[in-house]
Amino acid sequence: MKRTILAVTSLFFTVTNGIAQEVAFEEYDLENGLHVILHQDNSAPVVTTSVMYHVGSKDENPERTGFAHFFEHLLFEGTKNIERGEWFNIVSSNGGSNNANTTTDRTYYYETFPSNNLKLGLWMESERMLHPVINQIGVDTQNEVVKEEKRQRVDNSPYGGLIYGTAVQPHLFKNHPYRWSVIGSMEHLDAASLDEFIAFNNKYYVPNNAVLVVAGDIDIDETKQLIKDYFGAVPKGEPIIRNFPKEQPITQEIKVTEYDSNIQIPALALCYRTPAMTEKDAYVLNMISTYLSDGKTSKLYKKMVDENKSALQVFAFNRAQEDYSMYNIFALPLGDKPLSLLETEIDEEITKLQTELISQKDYQKLQNKLENDFVNSNSSIQGIANSLARNYMLYDDTNLINTEIEIYRSITREDIRNVAKKYLNKNQRLKLEYLPESAK
Incomplete structure (x- = not known):
């Protein structure tokens, strides 16, 4: 994508309930296809580093539903350089917070740190992209975590089928993969092999299927160099082709x-x-x-x-x-x-x-x-x-x-x-x- 720069300005536009300052940003691509967006705001000493992957429940095999949501959990297990179970300890011990969420269309990870820990946030997300450890121990552990989440939010929660779509989507969609919910099927996860999880990661969690956003108290030039250092060597993945079946119009209630x-x-x-x-x-x-x-x-x-x-x-x-x-x-x-x-x-x-x-x-x-x-x-x-x-x-x-x-x-x-x-x-x-x- 052609490099785009929105210069920092003091432009304001009036809205009914207040004044909102224009959000200035700069965006560009690395050679491996990773799209980068930078937003500088030095008003508070905090920085958010986030990566959104273009993968959601609609990208799953109909016989392996729940993979995208499963990976939301699995990719916190650890990496080549982050020991298993240490991700959250590293974040909290450095004054940060983090989370992730998955929808039908994308998966989003982010960390917010004091701005003097910008390098740490970038390193952790580059580790998630470049060196994830996907092994049977992690799969088995997160399988139990996801099952418990499904029991709490869907199976044993009042109106869980409405809130999380399991009672709605199969009737509203007959062809498109929106027909299953983000939480997916526990039977499908149980039946999946380790090789299937590794293949899913190799296909979707790649730089050319992602956007990196760094927002907050940053220096633009320094941040660009850090991004190049941490993400530049991540290999580009194969192009992802999507051609989902279309739905026929609903003509009868x-x-x-x-x-x-x-x-x-x-x-x-x-x-x-x-x-x-x-x-x-x-x-x-x-x-x-x-x-x-x-x-x-x-x-x-x-x-x-x-x-x-x-x-x-x-x-x-x-x-x-x-x-x-x-x-x-x-x-x-x-x-x-x-x-x-x-x-x-x-x-x-x-x-x-x-x-x-x-x-x-x-x-x-x-x-x-x-x-x-x-x-x-x-x-x-x-x-x-x-x-x-x-x-x-x-x-x-x-x-x-x-x-x-x-x-x-x-x-x-x-x-x-x-x-x-x-x-x-x-x-x-x-x-x-x-x-x-x-x-x-």
Whole structure:
């Protein structure tokens, strides 16, 4: 990629709830294909070093689901130069913090240290990329860790199947690998050989499938030299070709019943397959989510929880993803109210969105909320590092960190009505009744 430099400036732009300074950054590629993004902010003596790999659950073999999430854990096991079990001790003993997370589309690792430990953060991430130790002891150890996580978050957690998608995705997707959840199958992990784990690492955790972000109290020239020293020798991987099967449009409502032994109150889920996160319609759906269920004055909450007292809780959100997104509306009934009543009340609000323009007052409220969220998302070094990596990798536009708010500002009330009419229709959705096991 052609080297791009956004010079440090003092440019400010006014937003409704405050003043947000433009995030200056520089990006370039190493010869091995590693994309590098640098953001200098010397206002506090901290630095975040992060690496995002373009690998998520959608990149897995259908017979080996759960690999990407498994590697989120496995690559903390140790390296050639970091003894097994010492990763977190090294971070904490040097005043740092670290974490990682996995989605359907990418895996993200980061460390935040006092800025005098920049070298340490870069060395550790280069070790993870260049010298990971993948052996049977580590695989067996993390297998138990992942199993326990699945038991806690999905199997034994109320509404775990809804929250983590295991009850939704297989019905909403039939062809695309979004049909399985990020947590994957424990049986698939048990059946995998050590060679399969090594092959997965060699394919995806390579510099040309990653972006390195260093943000915070740094000197740009010094940081570039350190990056070259630590990452320049990492060998380039083979090109990764993705050609996932496409989904046919949903033309008839999919009706499904799932059961959960951990709940006593049933739930209603109305789920729609929506466009990729890069499309403008996905931004409109984000606005619709805010309008319907963000806060106690939102339309669904006010109607169903406060006024009609038909729902204990209701919320809507657009789960933005690289290839297709998922728009979900979940509701829990209050008392003995039937799920059919919740469905009717939700559909009434959707119909209003499809046939009427929201009020100018509500529209301005939406804009204010989104601009406030935009400012807050860039208020920490960790948040900036995450945004820079995500925008480059999944949107192919690193500068969205400065310009994304303009997309929301360009959305009109007519756009909101048209997008609701285009995607939020009964014949295009999954209707899932999520019931207690006792209801069988």
